Amino acid sequence: MSQQARKLELDVHRQDGPDSAARWQRYKVEFTARTTVADALDALALSSTSAPVAYTDGCLASACGSCTMLVGGRPLPACTTLLAELAPTRGPLRLAPLRKFPVVRDLLTSRTRLRATSARLHAYLETPAFSAKDEPKVTSDSHSALAEASALEQASVLEQASVPEQASVPEQPRSAPAHGTGATLAERIALARCTGCGACIEVCPETRQHGGFLGAAAIAAQRLVELSPGANAARSTRLARLTEPGGIHDCGSSGACVEACPESVPLDTALANAHADASSAFWRTLFRR
Amino acid sequence: MTALVADVTVYGGGPSALMVTHELAARGLSVALVGPAPAGAWPVVAEGGIDDGSDPAAHARDTLLGGDYLAARAPVRAMCEHAASLWTWLGKAGVPFMRDEQGKPLRRRLEGTLSTRAVFVEARTVAIVTDLLDRALAAFGGKVTRLGHHALTTLARDDDGAVVGCVVEDRTSGDRVTIASNAVVIATGGIEKSFAPSPAALATESALAVCMRAGAVLANLELLQPSIAIWRESGSPGPRRFLCASLRGEGARVWLPRHADDARPGREIPKAERDYLGPADGDMDASALTDHRVAEQLLARFAAGGGVWDRELRTTRKLAFLDVSHLPRAHLTTRAGSELSQIARLSGADPFLEPLLAMPSLTCRLGGLWVDHATNASGAMLLDSPRTHATSLAGLYACGGACHQYHGAGRIGGNGLVADLFGAHAAAVGAMAYRAACIGNSRTASVSGAMTTALDNAVTLQNTGSTSSERSVPRLHEELRATLSAHVGLTSDNDRGRVDNDKLTALLGALDLLGEAALKAPSDSSISSATAHREFADCLLLARVTAHSARARAESRGVFVRVDGGRERPRDVLAILTDGGAIQLLDSVRYQSAGAHHERSASIDPDGLDDPMPPGNQRASDLDAAHSPTFDAKEPTP
Numbered sequence: 001m002s003q004q005a006r007k008l009e010l011d012v013h014r015q016d017g018p019d020s021a022a023r024w025q026r027y028k029v030e031f032t033a034r035t036t037v038a039d040a041l042d043a044l045a046l047s048s049t050s051a052p053v054a055y056t057d058g059c060l061a062s063a064c065g066s067c068t069m070l071v072g073g074r075p076l077p078a079c080t081t082l083l084a085e086l087a088p089t090r091g092p093l094r095l096a097p098l099r100k101f102p103v104v105r106d107l108l109t110s111r112t113r114l115r116a117t118s119a120r121l122h123a124y125l126e127t128p129a130f131s132a133k134d135e136p137k138v139t140s141d142s143h144s145a146l147a148e149a150s151a152l153e154q155a156s157v158l159e160q161a162s163v164p165e166q167a168s169v170p171e172q173p174r175s176a177p178a179h180g181t182g183a184t185l186a187e188r189i190a191l192a193r194c195t196g197c198g199a200c201i202e203v204c205p206e207t208r209q210h211g212g213f214l215g216a217a218a219i220a221a222q223r224l225v226e227l228s229p230g231a232n233a234a235r236s237t238r239l240a241r242l243t244e245p246g247g248i249h250d251c252g253s254s255g256a257c258v259e260a261c262p263e264s265v266p267l268d269t270a271l272a273n274a275h276a277d278a279s280s281a282f283w284r285t286l287f288r289r
Numbered sequence: 290m291t292a293l294v295a296d297v298t299v300y301g302g303g304p305s306a307l308m309v310t311h312e313l314a315a316r317g318l319s320v321a322l323v324g325p326a327p328a329g330a331w332p333v334v335a336e337g338g339i340d341d342g343s344d345p346a347a348h349a350r351d352t353l354l355g356g357d358y359l360a361a362r363a364p365v366r367a368m369c370e371h372a373a374s375l376w377t378w379l380g381k382a383g384v385p386f387m388r389d390e391q392g393k394p395l396r397r398r399l400e401g402t403l404s405t406r407a408v409f410v411e412a413r414t415v416a417i418v419t420d421l422l423d424r425a426l427a428a429f430g431g432k433v434t435r436l437g438h439h440a441l442t443t444l445a446r447d448d449d450g451a452v453v454g455c456v457v458e459d460r461t462s463g464d465r466v467t468i469a470s471n472a473v474v475i476a477t478g479g480i481e482k483s484f485a486p487s488p489a490a491l492a493t494e495s496a497l498a499v500c501m502r503a504g505a506v507l508a509n510l511e512l513l514q515p516s517i518a519i520w521r522e523s524g525s526p527g528p529r530r531f532l533c534a535s536l537r538g539e540g541a542r543v544w545l546p547r548h549a550d551d552a553r554p555g556r557e558i559p560k561a562e563r564d565y566l567g568p569a570d571g572d573m574d575a576s577a578l579t580d581h582r583v584a585e586q587l588l589a590r591f592a593a594g595g596g597v598w599d600r601e602l603r604t605t606r607k608l609a610f611l612d613v614s615h616l617p618r619a620h621l622t623t624r625a626g627s628e629l630s631q632i633a634r635l636s637g638a639d640p641f642l643e644p645l646l647a648m649p650s651l652t653c654r655l656g657g658l659w660v661d662h663a664t665n666a667s668g669a670m671l672l673d674s675p676r677t678h679a680t681s682l683a684g685l686y687a688c689g690g691a692c693h694q695y696h697g698a699g700r701i702g703g704n705g706l707v708a709d710l711f712g713a714h715a716a717a718v719g720a721m722a723y724r725a726a727c728i729g730n731s732r733t734a735s736v737s738g739a740m741t742t743a744l745d746n747a748v749t750l751q752n753t754g755s756t757s758s759e760r761s762v763p764r765l766h767e768e769l770r771a772t773l774s775a776h777v778g779l780t781s782d783n784d785r786g787r788v789d790n791d792k793l794t795a796l797l798g799a800l801d802l803l804g805e806a807a808l809k810a811p812s813d814s815s816i817s818s819a820t821a822h823r824e825f826a827d828c829l830l831l832a833r834v835t836a837h838s839a840r841a842r843a844e845s846r847g848v849f850v851r852v853d854g855g856r857e858r859p860r861d862v863l864a865i866l867t868d869g870g871a872i873q874l875l876d877s878v879r880y881q882s883a884g885a886h887h888e889r890s891a892s893i894d895p896d897g898l899d900d901p902m903p904p905g906n907q908r909a910s911d912l913d914a915a916h917s918p919t920f921d922a923k924e925p926t927p
């Protein structure tokens with residue numbers, strides 16, 4: 001690996017506010033084999049006395065999704081993208097904000113859209129308040145066994161506690177998640193890796209700044225819920241939302257999201273399952289008529 | 290200007306803030322949640338896992354010992370009693386804790402715990418919990434109003450001094466929003482810009498500084514906990530690092546070459562020529578806070594001439610090896626695979642073959658807003674009392690990393706999230722009890738008066754300087770970070786700020802100079818100029834409190850190592866701002882809330898002090914040997 005610092009030109013998208021005009025500003029940076037995009041931006045912020053480029057970072061470990069931007073046209077996490085892997089041999093490297101999310105300033109975009117889309121697909125479990133008082137008191141010896149037993153019984157407990165179904169869909173869930181082990185658990189863990197970075201939405205040909213397909217992340221979030229113990233509640237609501245405009249019928253199956261996801265979230269399986277669910281729901285409606 | 294009304298305002302965006310909001314909304318209250326969007330925060334990498342609560346007695350013992358007797362007993366016991374329910378609750382909330390084929394949860398042993406109790410999801414437990422809680426709030430619809438990109442500017446207080454709302458400001462446009470509510474909960478976390486590894490971090494200090502200016506008491510700001518982190522060089526100021534609680538929990542070893550001038554790559558150094566730090570079997574140590582002690586040992590070795598360098602990048606910083614190459618590959622891949630591949634890509638080394646470079650680094654500030662607790666006749670924590678998680682300002686509550694509760698002078702592994710979520714639940718219940726107690730005497734007129742005053746008080750530090758100054762606000766933050774690290778924290782070149790009075794006096798002098806420089810600094814227009822300057826002032830205020838608190842703690846206690854001090858009876862260091870802007874230390878907190886007066890001494894409450902640790906605790910003497918020769922195993926009996 002090279003230990004020498006190389007030089008690179010960056011063209012950075014500058015924009016003072018959501019409605020301001022944008023311009024490109026050119027910077028020169030030095031980088032080594034281990035310099036990330038975030039490193040370069042931070043070094044710029046410290047070396048110049050003019051306004052630093054706005055972007056946000058948090059975890060610096062590709063776990064929170066807050067630093068995604070377009071690096072050379074690709075949506076990537078600035079914190080873990082190495083300049084050495086992307087630096088063009090000629091011409092400057094462009095840093096721009098995601099296009100399908102509203103710009104707050106410079107490279108900083110608002111990602112509340114992801115929250116809204118997963119809410120729209122009802123991609124959440126209705127979790128009751130944590131009740132410290134009602135839990136049975138157990139002694140330390142029996143505690144572990146009890147806790148595990150109760151964790152395994154979650155599904156049935158939650159079924160009783162959860163909100164009633166809004167409509168009745170008397171079919172089996174598409175997997176048997178009660179024990180949360182094996183392949184189902186592995187898929188849940190893989191789905192839970194989604195950091196909300198927005199890359200899948202950015203590259204999708206069917207998503208728009210407003211309207212269009214809700215995007216793969218929300219579909220994956222819905223599948224995560226579907227596979228969770230206790231997911232039977234509100235299942236029909238989720239299915240109904242899935243088939244509404246913006247839902248799975250608007251997915252064009254380009255596969256771009258699968259390629260773009262930096263966390264290898266199994267979006268292909270999630271989308272395929274959503275398509276299958278939607279079409280079986282369609283046939284069911286036909287039969288009932 | 291927008292005006293909002295909510296039953297409770299919650300400030301923050303991490304697990305604590307989301308949990309308080311969840312708990313309040315699930316009980317029918319309306320909540321304004323003010324925090325950043327996207328919600329990313331540095332502690333989201335927290336990756337070791339959480340205590341499963343399977344052994345409440347051992348859990349409580351480990352917690353109290355890890356905290357070096359500084360944590361109040363009743364809240365710790367209550368937390369440990371509820372940890373198992375909490376874990377079950379998280380499972381119900383959809384967290385996919387890892388399990389083996391039989392469905393038995395996988396566990397790892399984390400620093401400072403005597404048994405293997407931490408359950409986890411790869412190396413992302415906290416990130417996943419945060420994300421699921423975030424989405425779960427959608428269930429409450431319009432009950433929860435979220436304001437992203439906003440910063441707390443002032444608290445609104447009525448004629449009796451009770452907090453009745455706050456003024457927040459859009460960090461980019463500077464637009465203000467007033468929020469009237471019966472209570473405000475601060476849950477902005479314990480990692481701060483002054484210690485964070487990136488200049489793009491939010492100033493967490495702000496919320497605490499705003500509360501302090503309004504009169505709130507801060508506790509134990511001098512307690513800063515180090516841990517071992519994987520090193521990654523960058524062109525930027527703060528070293529970027531991967532904290533590796535998960536790898537340590539899987540059995541990673543920390544070592545140095547025996548010969549200081551050994552220039553061979555780590556893999557070529559034979560076992561016999563390695564100086565292993567910490568316990569011999571590679572397991573987490575059976576005594577309190579292993580990583581803190583390993584960090585201390587490392588710094589001592591560095592000072593004596595030991596240490597390795599990052600030769601490839603020819604840095605002058607001394608490092609150590611963090612080694613997982615002796616562990617079975619398949620085992621590691623299942624349990625921390627995604628973290629390891631990330632590390633491999635960014636460091637350019639294969640962790641399965643090559644010892645990685647690591648260094649001591651700060652993970653958290655243990656102190657924060659002082660919060661109270663209530664106990665019943667038998668000394669157990671009483672949750673639904675207005676005193677639960679109450680700060681010294683009526684109507685102001687705090688939890689999670691932003692408050693001083695649960696960890697005392699050292700946080701054991703797997704306890705961060707347990708304390709945050711249990712504390713968030715408690716703060717929600719406490720704030721509701723407070724609200725119920727005051728709801729009868731609602732005084733709308735005085736609320737609007739309080740709001741007007743709060744808006745008037747939303748003063749901003751005036752930027753008087755010329756734009757030709759050499760030191761921009763980001764630059765000043767970086768200088769503050771370096772100054773603080775050198776004096777009370779850890780510096781990346783490993784000159785441990787072992788605290789003594791001379792150092793602290795020097796630190797206070799340096800902070801004054803930075804304050805003067807800030808007045809001349811050009812604005813940072815990436816956020817509104819006023820916001821940038823105020824946030825720097827906030828960081829500076831907290832740095833000053835840290836220095837004063839460090840001076841006041843004349844002893845070594847937990848993670849705080851004082852070279853010129855002895856050993857005292859455990860007490861909190863309590864700081865308050867006088868009207869004249871001076872920092873004053875208190876012997877006790879006196880406050881009034883929901884019509885009642887309360888007082889709590891800085892000395893750790895006698896509750897449970899004469900009730901020794903449960904039998905089987907053999908570790909006080911270990912701690913003794915490692916820490917201070919004057920340690921008396923029977924202490925803290927007064």
Ligand SMILES: Cc1cc2nc3c(=O)[nH]c(=O)nc-3n(C[C@H](O)[C@H](O)[C@H](O)COP(=O)(O)OP(=O)(O)OC[C@H]3O[C@@H](n4cnc5c(N)ncnc54)[C@H](O)[C@@H]3O)c2cc1C
Nearest residue numbers: 302303304305332335337338477478493532689690705706
């Ligand atoms: C490296 C590391 C490893 C850890 N490992 C573990 C572990 O294995 N297990 C465990 O249980 N715990 C662990 N912890 C601890 C755990 O991460 C913290 O206890 C937890 O994140 C604290 O949650 P919080 O919500 O109180 O604060 P945080 O998670 O810090 O969240 C604070 C939130 O408030 C927002 N905020 C702060 N200031 C402002 C402001 N001025 N304006 C607007 N918003 C603001 C932040 O953006 C953030 O969203 C670890 C921590 C670290 C750093």
Ligand code: SF4
Nearest residue numbers: 194195197198200261
């Ligand atoms: S699914 Fe992948 S690409 Fe989409 S938001 Fe999540 S992590 Fe990013």
Ligand code: FES
Nearest residue numbers: 058060064065079
């Ligand atoms: S900072 Fe969290 S993903 Fe980049």
